[in-house]
Amino acid sequence: MTRIPPLTDLPAWQALKTHHAAIKGLHLRQLFAEDAGRGQRFAAEAAGIYLDYSKNRITADTLRLLVRLAEACGLRERIDAMFSGERINLTEDRAVLHVALRAPASERILVDGIDVVPVVHAVLERMAAFSDQVRSGRWQGHTGRRIRTVVNIGIGGSDLGPVMAYEALRHYSTRDIDFRFVSNVDGTDFKEAVSDLAPEETLFIVCSKTFTTSETLANAHAARQWLLDAMVSSRAVRRHFVAVSTNAEAVAAFGIDPVNMFGFWDWVGGRYSMSSAIGLSTMLAVGADNFRAMLAGLHAMDQHFRRTPFERNLPVLMGLLAVWHANFFDARTMAVLPYDQYLKRFPAYLQQLTMESNGKHVTLAGARADYQTSPVIWGEPGTNGQHSFYQLLHQGTQLIPCDFIGFCQTLNPVAHHHDLLMANLFAQTEALAFGKTTEEARAEGTPDWLSMHRSFEGNRPTNTLLAERLTPHALGALIALYEHSVFTQGVVWQIDSFDQWGVELGKALAQRIMPELQAADRSPLAHDSSTNALIRRYVGIRDTRT
Numbered sequence: 001m002t003r004i005p006p007l008t009d010l011p012a013w014q015a016l017k018t019h020h021a022a023i024k025g026l027h028l029r030q031l032f033a034e035d036a037g038r039g040q041r042f043a044a045e046a047a048g049i050y051l052d053y054s055k056n057r058i059t060a061d062t063l064r065l066l067v068r069l070a071e072a073c074g075l076r077e078r079i080d081a082m083f084s085g086e087r088i089n090l091t092e093d094r095a096v097l098h099v100a101l102r103a104p105a106s107e108r109i110l111v112d113g114i115d116v117v118p119v120v121h122a123v124l125e126r127m128a129a130f131s132d133q134v135r136s137g138r139w140q141g142h143t144g145r146r147i148r149t150v151v152n153i154g155i156g157g158s159d160l161g162p163v164m165a166y167e168a169l170r171h172y173s174t175r176d177i178d179f180r181f182v183s184n185v186d187g188t189d190f191k192e193a194v195s196d197l198a199p200e201e202t203l204f205i206v207c208s209k210t211f212t213t214s215e216t217l218a219n220a221h222a223a224r225q226w227l228l229d230a231m232v233s234s235r236a237v238r239r240h241f242v243a244v245s246t247n248a249e250a251v252a253a254f255g256i257d258p259v260n261m262f263g264f265w266d267w268v269g270g271r272y273s274m275s276s277a278i279g280l281s282t283m284l285a286v287g288a289d290n291f292r293a294m295l296a297g298l299h300a301m302d303q304h305f306r307r308t309p310f311e312r313n314l315p316v317l318m319g320l321l322a323v324w325h326a327n328f329f330d331a332r333t334m335a336v337l338p339y340d341q342y343l344k345r346f347p348a349y350l351q352q353l354t355m356e357s358n359g360k361h362v363t364l365a366g367a368r369a370d371y372q373t374s375p376v377i378w379g380e381p382g383t384n385g386q387h388s389f390y391q392l393l394h395q396g397t398q399l400i401p402c403d404f405i406g407f408c409q410t411l412n413p414v415a416h417h418h419d420l421l422m423a424n425l426f427a428q429t430e431a432l433a434f435g436k437t438t439e440e441a442r443a444e445g446t447p448d449w450l451s452m453h454r455s456f457e458g459n460r461p462t463n464t465l466l467a468e469r470l471t472p473h474a475l476g477a478l479i480a481l482y483e484h485s486v487f488t489q490g491v492v493w494q495i496d497s498f499d500q501w502g503v504e505l506g507k508a509l510a511q512r513i514m515p516e517l518q519a520a521d522r523s524p525l526a527h528d529s530s531t532n533a534l535i536r537r538y539v540g541i542r543d544t545r546t
């Protein structure tokens with residue numbers, strides 16, 4: 001990897017600082033008034049997704065400088081390195097090849113000299129055959145009954161991607177099978193998921209890249225016990241459990257027949273794994289053809305990211321705008337606002353994708369970053385959010401860039417609901433950009449004393465993403481768009497977007513505390529005084545339960 005000077009020393013960064021000082025006072029009202037074509041000029045389209053980024057506080061110079069920054073940070077080189085299977089996940093010494101999961105069979109992608117595309121397609125074939133069997137009823141449970149419920153057990157990337165995709169593609173999902181997702185180690189999650197299920201008709205998919213994650217294993221053990229309580233014979237596990245993992249040994253040790261395991265590889269990060277066999281629940285829900293259409297959408301965006309000049313490259317533009325807002329406007333959070341009820345879990349999915357990838361303060365060179373990295377990502381579907389937190393978006397003291405996502409055709413026409421939904425989306429981006437001055441408020445008859453309360457500064461940045469309709473292909477393109485935008489941001493911030501060391505300490509401490517909670521004797525605790533007192537209080541009150 002070419003050695004790149006610290007980010008803030010780069011001339012391109014310095015140039016952006018100077019440029020920011022010069023244009024930060026500009027208002028979107030002025031920018032639009034001066035350029036009648038702005039709404040079309042600052043827009044780009046790829047893989048069926050139209051991105052309007054004109055309502056951001058940028059000029060043509062801003063774009064030029066941001067692209068220069070991307071080049072200075074070696075983005076082109078890093079994209080090539082990722083696609084060609086180099087070990088760009090430096091701290092874990094791994095290749096990063098989720099793009100290989102959606103590559104057509106004709107492509108060759110080498111990892112350590114071996115083409116991985118054939119194995120990817122072999123697993124896809126097995127998934128398709130299995131999903132056909134389950135969906136058609138040919139796969140039967142231990143007592144000969146067909147499967148009526150699929151329960152996905154997994155957490156983090158082994159849950160958020162699958163549940164998001166299941167909800168997003170529900171329109172295309174079979175209604176013959178019910179899908180549930182258990183992630184939390186809180187027993188309530190498991191109990192509520194299975195309380196009304198018939199074990200003879202239930203299939204569990206245990207999803208875990210490592211097959212060591214304590215929450216997933218605890219839930220998988222609970223599921224096996226629940227099944228065996230009803231079925232007695234341990235042979236039943238074979239018909240009611242499948243696993244998705246990279247760890248065949250641990251799967252076998254758990255008692256799942258390796259024949260019922262779908263594999264993937266260490267070059268697929270957990271939060272980038274929903275297009276691998278981790279998506280088995282998605283395929284069971286929507287069928288192999290729709291799953292393949294989703295992969296095609298992902299691939300179309302992958303190709304666009306790989307080959308398109310940065311000025312017209314959607315993930316690059318979105319990534320650079322995120323940098324612009326975080327580092328030059330000090331935006332600490334970013335909202336993702338899908339105007340589609342099917343995308344209700346999309347913000348939660350993006351939280352892991354973005355924050356586990358780029359929530360880092362140590363650079364690849366091992367220095368402390370002296371600039372902000374990932375903003376906090378959050379969001380809710382529109383129009384619900386409008387009646388909740390949009391007040392702060394419009395009139396709060398913080399600048400919160402927003403991504404609005406909408407579709408031109410609804411999957412569920414109901415009277416004029418879709419026009420109403422989209423009218424709200426367009427209105428929100430317009431209001432956030434242009435606001436309403438105190439003069440305008442007064443001209444509407446607002447008394448002087450109220451005019452400040454009823455005015456809107458505007459100048460609040462938004463992107464609008466518009467696609468024809470929420471198809472599997474469109475969902476795939478949208479996911480890859482955000483994946484590569486996150487990568488772009490990580491490259492600029494000079495961090496490893498593919499490790500997650502920050503989750504380790506809490507896991508290790510929980511492992512130390514667990515035996516202390518279960519010990520029969522009350523040996524002295526050796527934590528800090530707060531943790532000791534909390535543990536004692538918890539155990540004391542827990543043990544009074546009759």
Ligand code: F6P
Binds near residue numbers: 209210
């Ligand atoms: O704890 C974080 C994490 O490692 C995520 O990166 C990952 O998606 C999740 O846990 C689940 O891991 P696994 O699939 O190995 O159970």
